[in-house]
Amino acid sequence: MSPTGDIAKTIKMNRKKIATVWLGGCSGCHMSLLDMDERILDVAALADIVKSPIVDGKEMPEVDVAIVEGAITSDEHYHEILHIRKQASILIALGDCAIHNNVTGLRNFFNLQEVLDTSYLHAPSNDAEGVSPSDPLLLKLNEKVIPLSEVVDVDFFINGCPPDADYIFYVIFEYLNDRIPVPGGHKKIQYG
Amino acid sequence: MDNKKIIISPVTRIEGHAKISIDLDEFGYVADAHFHVDEFRGFEKFCEGRLYTEMPVITPRICGICPVSHTITSVKACEMIQGIKPTYTGDLLRRLMLLGQNVSSHALSFFHLSAPDMLLGFDYDPAKRNILGLAAANPDIAKRGIRLRKFGQEISERITGEKIHSSGIVHGGMAHALTKENKKYLLGWIHEATETTLMALDILKIFIQSNQEMVNSFATTPTMYLGTVGPNGEHELYDGKLRFVDEDGTILQDQLSPKKYLDYIAERSVGYSYLKYPYYKPLGIEKGIYRVGPLARLNVATKMKTTKAQHEFDIFRRLGKGKPVHGTFYFHFARLIETLASIEEIAHVLHDDEITSHHLKHNGYWNYPEGIGCAEAPRGTLFHHYKTDKGGKLTHVNLLIATGQNNPSMNRSVLDVARQYIKGPDIKEGMLNRVESAIRCYDPCLSCSTHALGKMPMIMEVKNHKGEVVNRLERV
Numbered sequence: 001m002s003p004t005g006d007i008a009k010t011i012k013m014n015r016k017k018i019a020t021v022w023l024g025g026c027s028g029c030h031m032s033l034l035d036m037d038e039r040i041l042d043v044a045a046l047a048d049i050v051k052s053p054i055v056d057g058k059e060m061p062e063v064d065v066a067i068v069e070g071a072i073t074s075d076e077h078y079h080e081i082l083h084i085r086k087q088a089s090i091l092i093a094l095g096d097c098a099i100h101n102n103v104t105g106l107r108n109f110f111n112l113q114e115v116l117d118t119s120y121l122h123a124p125s126n127d128a129e130g131v132s133p134s135d136p137l138l139l140k141l142n143e144k145v146i147p148l149s150e151v152v153d154v155d156f157f158i159n160g161c162p163p164d165a166d167y168i169f170y171v172i173f174e175y176l177n178d179r180i181p182v183p184g185g186h187k188k189i190q191y192g
Numbered sequence: 193m194d195n196k197k198i199i200i201s202p203v204t205r206i207e208g209h210a211k212i213s214i215d216l217d218e219f220g221y222v223a224d225a226h227f228h229v230d231e232f233r234g235f236e237k238f239c240e241g242r243l244y245t246e247m248p249v250i251t252p253r254i255c256g257i258c259p260v261s262h263t264i265t266s267v268k269a270c271e272m273i274q275g276i277k278p279t280y281t282g283d284l285l286r287r288l289m290l291l292g293q294n295v296s297s298h299a300l301s302f303f304h305l306s307a308p309d310m311l312l313g314f315d316y317d318p319a320k321r322n323i324l325g326l327a328a329a330n331p332d333i334a335k336r337g338i339r340l341r342k343f344g345q346e347i348s349e350r351i352t353g354e355k356i357h358s359s360g361i362v363h364g365g366m367a368h369a370l371t372k373e374n375k376k377y378l379l380g381w382i383h384e385a386t387e388t389t390l391m392a393l394d395i396l397k398i399f400i401q402s403n404q405e406m407v408n409s410f411a412t413t414p415t416m417y418l419g420t421v422g423p424n425g426e427h428e429l430y431d432g433k434l435r436f437v438d439e440d441g442t443i444l445q446d447q448l449s450p451k452k453y454l455d456y457i458a459e460r461s462v463g464y465s466y467l468k469y470p471y472y473k474p475l476g477i478e479k480g481i482y483r484v485g486p487l488a489r490l491n492v493a494t495k496m497k498t499t500k501a502q503h504e505f506d507i508f509r510r511l512g513k514g515k516p517v518h519g520t521f522y523f524h525f526a527r528l529i530e531t532l533a534s535i536e537e538i539a540h541v542l543h544d545d546e547i548t549s550h551h552l553k554h555n556g557y558w559n560y561p562e563g564i565g566c567a568e569a570p571r572g573t574l575f576h577h578y579k580t581d582k583g584g585k586l587t588h589v590n591l592l593i594a595t596g597q598n599n600p601s602m603n604r605s606v607l608d609v610a611r612q613y614i615k616g617p618d619i620k621e622g623m624l625n626r627v628e629s630a631i632r633c634y635d636p637c638l639s640c641s642t643h644a645l646g647k648m649p650m651i652m653e654v655k656n657h658k659g660e661v662v663n664r665l666e667r668v
Contacts, residue, residue, distance in 0.1 A: 024233070028256020028356045034300070035355050037342045038335060044324045054304055055322035073233070103253040106238040115234035120461040120468070123236060123590050124577065125454060127477075130461030130468070137211060137228055138466065162256060162356050 016176050017063040018043070019051035020094075021084060023077045024104045024145060025070030027053070028162040029095035033067070035165035043169070046176045065090045065175050067168075071097045071104045072146050076139040085152040090175055093154045094168070096161040098147060103161075105145040112143050156181060212627060214610045222614050225607040227599070227631065229467035239589045244273055244563065244580050245363070247589075251576065252357045254591070257300070260293040260348065261569035263361045264430070265576045268565030270363040272451075273580060274556030281549040282365020287430040288541050289348055289361065290567065291534040294429060295385065296344025297570035298486070298531040301635040302392055303337025306524060310399040314626060333395070336388045340531075343381045347538070350374040365553035372548050382539045386500070389532045393504065396524055409612065411520035411605035411630050414439035416472055416482035417491045418597070420568045423447070425494030427501075427533060429568040435492045436472060436482065441515045443492075444472075450566030453575050457592065470597045481600045484572025485634065486526035491516035498540070501533035520605050523633040558584040569594045571635055598634050605630045 022030055030053060034040065043049070051060055060066075066088035072078055085091055096102035107115050120132045148154050158171055170186035217223040235254060239247065248266040252259030264286055271277065278286065304323045312321050312329060320328070327334035345355040352360030352368050360368040400407050416439060420432040425446075434448040436456070445456065459470040460477055472480035482488070491512075496502040508525055511517050517526075541547060558580070565576045572594030579588040609630040 024231075026253050026256040026259075028253070028259065031256040031356050034304070034341070035345055037338055040338070041324075041327055041331075041335070044327065049322075049324060050319075055319075055324070073231075103250060104233060106250075107234040110234070110237055115237040116232070118237040118240075119232070119234060123459070124588065125457060125459050125470070125590055125592060126468070127458045127460050130459075131463050132461060133232075133463055133466050135228065135464035137213065137464065139231075141232060161253070165355070 016047040016065065017050045017061065018047045018065045018067070018172070018176075019060060019063045019084070019088065020049065020053070020067045021051070021060075021069070021080070022053050023068060023070035023080065023098070024073035025095060025097040026103070027069070029069035029097075030054075032160075032162035032165050033094070033168050036169045037165075039169050043172055043176070046173075060084060060087050062087050064088070065092065065172065067092045067094050067172070068098055068148060069094045071101045072142070072148065072151060073104065074139040074141050078142070078151060081148060081151050090155045091148075091152065092156045092158060092171060092175075093148045094158050095163055096159060099149070099157050099159055100147050101145050105147075108144050112141060116141075157183075212606055212631075214606075214614060214627075216614075220615065222607070222610045225603065225610045226464055227467075227603045227606050229465045229599075232466040235591060236589045240586050242586055243584050244270055244558075244578050244586055245584070247576070247578065247586070248361060248363070249359065251591075254593075256356055257297055258293060258569045258571070258574075259357050260289045260361070261567055261574050262576075263358075264290055265565040265567045265569075265574050267361055267363045268567065269563035269576045269578050270565075271556065272563035272565065273558060273560050273578065273584075274363060275559040276364055276554050276556035278363075278365040279551050279554055281369075281546050282552050282554075283431075284541055284544055284547050285351055285366045285368075285370060285552075286361055288370075288538060288547070289351060289358075290430045291538050291541070292344045292347025294344070294534045294570050295347075295531055295538070296341045297635075298527045298534075299337060299341035299344060301527060301570075302396075302524065302531075303334070303340065305635070306629075306632060307333070307337065307392075307395065309629060309632075310395060314629070333391070336384075336391065340385055340388045340392075343385045346381070347378060350378055362553060364556050367553065369550050369552055370548050375542055375548055379539065379542050382535060385535045386532070389528060389535060393525075393528050393532070396528060400521075400525070407521045408519060411608040411633070412518050413601070413604050413608055414516070414518045415601050415604075416444070416475075416480065417488035417516060418472075418482050418484050418573055419489035419492035420566075420573060421446075421493055422497070427489060427493035427496045427505075427530075429489075429530075429534070431567070434566075434573070437492050437516060439516065439518070441491070441512070444474075450573075450575065451564045453564065453566070453577075453592065457597075459592070459596070465599070467596055467599045469600050470592065471600065481604070482597065483601050484594050484597045485523065485570075486530050487517065487520075487523045488572065489568065490526045490529060496529075496533050498533055498536035500536055501529055504529045504532060520601075520630060520633045523635070527635070558582075571595050572597055595634070602631055602634055605633070 066084050093099050097104045116132055167186045171181045174181035211228040213226050215224040248263050251262040251266045254262050308321045308326050348358050349355045351370050352358035360366055417437050420428045421435045422428040422432045436445040437443050456473050457470055458473040459468040461468050471477045472482050496505045561580050563578045574594055575592040577590040581587055609627050613626050
């Protein structure tokens with residue numbers, strides 16, 4: 001029998017909220033998150049996923065756990081990560097780009113304008129009439145890519161390119177059950 | 193009434209970053225629409241100076257959804273530089289990897305991202321209009337969708353030990369063999385995967401039947417199409433030649449070697465997006481808009497290679513009455529037919545006795561300065577073009593990505609839908625979702641196309657004829 005009345009209300013109030021955010025990365029970490037397969041329904045049983053590329057969501061609400069993929073590459077990302085830190089009790093850096101730039105940061109060895117010109121002006125398939133993207137509506141790329149921990153405090157780092165789905169599940173599941181995960185802990189514990 | 197500009201951001205349930213802006217005229221009607229892609233990572237530049245053999249490891253990091261396509265395209269370019277061919281088994285295993293990724297990517301697009309709209313409705317509570325809401329409303333369908341995606345991912349896992357960015361595809365063939373146990377395991381999935389896809393086709397057909405008007409008026413502007421075909425014009429994903437058809441279905445170019453892509457495709461950079469505008473070079477930017485991806489591949493193909501898919505293909509073709517099917521909504525139909533075709537072909541490839549052979553790889557060395565690779569990624573034709581110096585160091589890198597080629601028509605589709613659903617400055621949530629849906633039909637992977645960072649948030653801004661923003665909706 002499912003709980004009713006006040007008990008149901010208390011359970012609902014205590015349900016945790018999760019957000020997953022995609023900054024400067026390839027989405028491979030989010031795909032690995034989806035590689036939890038049916039276990040994502042176990043997570044959904046314990047928590048609401050209130051913001052994620054796979055759901056429709058508006059403003060970032062206050063959440064218990066925010067999982068962030070990708071490095072910070074633009075002014076928008078910078079403001080976004082500050083906002084996420086403010087809204088989240090636990091902030092997890094998901095994958096190598098979020099932790100130490102990884103492939104996203106390879107452009108740091110070059111001048112940004114040079115990088116843009118190579119793609120938008122000098123590619124062999126370009127015609128002669130193109131212009132570099134400059135609309136004020138577009139986000140402004142930062143000269144250098146930086147990892148999350150250079151801007152905000154990060155509570156847990158899930159490493160890998162992409163991280164193992166078992167590892168991601170382990171970390172989320174521990175936090176949802178009010179336990180603190182340990183690095184590499186998924187190798188010691190087997191669920192189900 | 194003042195004229196306005198509408199901006200939608202972020203576009204959710206799409207893989208990538210984008211904004212949409214809609215310009216209204218002085219009477220409040222839609223005058224123009226732009227799809228702004230908001231990410232850029234710069235692979236073309238930072239790969240310069242590296243050894244060409246690093247590319248199959250770096251380029252999958254362009255996109256976590258279709259890493260196999262990037263790796264395969266990259267090793268093909270490397271093999272052209274070396275002047276070698278993969279072994280028979282290596283080639284088969286790669287084909288298997290590509291088909292598996294096609295299944296998982298298409299399953300993600302249909303079940304995780306689009307089915308919530310079809311089964312729960314465009315105007316359903318936005319907080320629940322997703323795969324988890326679907327799991328609550330119809331757990332069986334959601335679970336089957338999740339498992340279909342899993343099947344595709346398992347193919348990579350069972351061959352290389354990794355599901356994403358797997359490192360087993362190498363120039364000359366493959367680095368890993370498929371064991372007999374894993375072959376048996378994968379064959380065990382075929383029945384379930386086929387059933388799930390047929391079920392998805394039923395869901396889609398019912399939706400199309402009960403929403404005829406919306407489906408047939410949904411972003412239907414005709415375009416040209418580009419896709420890969422086999423030697424007899426059959427549908428092909430892994431290795432074949434290119435075919436262009438015009439909007440009436442007349443074949444403009446056939447059995448074209450991908451190595452000549454620069455003769456037929458040009459692109460233009462535009463100020464308002466990090467995504468370029470590719471077009472069919474002989475016709476120029478105005479008339480040369482073409483589309484790629486599932487809809488394009490079925491529109492260029494003469495037939496399918498497998499029986500179940502051929503049956504659905506015949507139904508699909510009848511929709512066009514002898515011409516290509518232009519309705520953007522039919523991307524979904526094409527995607528499911530391809531999923532079915534991929535599952536059938538996976539079974540066929542798995543039954544080849546050589547699939548478990550250990551004759552995996554030919555060795556090769558730097559021989560030629562230039563390499564071009566091409567394959568069909570889930571979202572369309574993908575090109576990698578490398579130039580190297582005599583030491584094998586890259587001097588030029590050019591990447592032409594599927595979603596990029598759909599950019600001009602995505603813009604046009606957004607305009608079509610906006611004209612249909614936006615009258616005046618007030619924007620309702622269900623309408624926003626319809627504009628997004630037009631884009632979602634293309635299943636754009638903006639991560640790929642801008643070789644690109646991140647997600648796809650969406651801003652919708654309404655601007656008046658003076659260019660002032662008068663309404664703005666934002667999804668972060």
